[in-house]
Amino acid sequence: MIDVGWDTPVGALLGREERMAKYGGAKYGGIEPSGTTPNVFIYSDPDRGEAFGYNFDGWNEDRTVFLYTGEGRVGDQQMRDGNRAILEHQTKGRALRVFVAEGFIPGTSQKNHRYIGEFKIDEERPFFLEEAPDEANELRTVFVFRLHLLGEAFHRETDQSSTGDIKVITEAVLIPLEAHVTQTFKNPGTEATTAVRRESELCARYISYLDRDFQRWKITPAGETRPLFTDLYDQEGNELYEAKGTATRDAIRRSVGQLLDYQRHITPKPSLALLLPHRPSDDLINFLHSVGVSCVYEELGSGFTRIASNSGQPS
Structure with a gap:
């Protein structure tokens, strides 16, 4: 490996072709290890992330960690190629250098990139x-790498992660029922949208029928970024x-899994109920x-019927 030195200042614009000529690495990937210099180049493009319905990339709240989604567009991501290059960059003696997309190279349709600094995993x-x-549009597992800054950084407000970093401990808080909740990814499809609407309308009819106040739980498990939101919670x-x-x-089987998942995070442990538009099979x-x-x-025409879990009979 030949180290030609790094002379690009933090905050400078550097197109991919110019970077290739100076420091090596291929042209198009999001993660590009160089074969001629001890560098791994990482490219973050929030617009591209939004196109897939997620955007983990960016700084956490206090700008101590930069989050970066691994490579692999179909199926579960694998710890190989570029992902492995990030994970093993220190043992391989390589620097992680992060770029963010910013505009286009004048006179071309190629995106320009701004160098925001050197990082370590x-x-x-x-x-x-x-x-x-x-x-x-199939759900799969992705890696979100946690990178720490080494030295100077270039910050933009647009480079803030929309999810933030993982929670160290599980957080469970009660929130108003009317609080806006988005649990589906962008472009979830007609079927998912229809299901959410039906569930929301069913909850509204049940609340009106009982004429009482309900809340919901917002649960963020330790080691995760996305909160879970329950449907209805009767605090009384x-x-x-x-x-x-x-x-x-x-x-119904999926609902049971959701209820059991929520229940283990709530103290005191609540009883569980499934709300349905009609009676299921015996x-x-x-x-x-x-x-x-x-x-x-x-x-x-007659409201709602409850079959308690300990009776087997309507109540």
């Missing part, structure tokens, strides 16, 4: 795993509801009772 928690859609009765717009077996009611979940379903 966090030794204790080099990355965490997140879910994000791939090119086919300490009961947690999950609403589904359909009473299919698949929907076998599914038995399934709910076997895992301690009550069933509340809507009956046309």
Whole structure:
């Protein structure tokens, strides 16, 4: 490896072709290890991230960590090629140099890039795993690397991560029911949008029927960035509801998993109930009772009926 030295100042614009000529590395990838200089070049482009419905890239709140999503556009990302180059850059004696997209090179359609500084990977928690859609809009697992600055940095307000860094401990707080919640990725599709609307309308009818106040929990598990939002929580009765717009077996099985996931983060532990647009089959009611979940379903013209988890009979 031949080190020709690094003479590009922090904050300078440097196109990919010029960078290739001076320091090596290929032209188009998001992560480009150089074969001629001891560098790994990392390119962050928030606009491109938004096109896939996520954007983990950017600084955390106090600008001590820069988050960067690994490479791999289809399926679960793998720890190889560019991702491995980031993970092993210190043992390989390479510098991590981060660039952010900014405008276009004059007279061309090629994006320009601004050099924001040299980084090293966090030794204790080099990355965490997140879910994000791939090119086919299928959810998969991605690496989000945690990078620490070495020396000077160039900061832009637009380079703030929209998710922020992972939580050290789990946080669970009660929030108003009307608080805006976005749990789906961008471009989720008609089916997902319709399901969310049906669940929201079902919750509204149930709240009106009981004429009482409900809240919801916002839960951010340790080691993750995205909070989880429950559907309905009855603080007076300490009961947690999950609403589904359909009473299919698949929907009910998924709902049970969600309720059990939420429940373990809430103190004191709430009782659980599933809110449905109509009565499910007897076998599914038995399934709910076997895992301690009550069933509340809507009956046309007569409101809602509850089958408590410990009774097996409507109440």
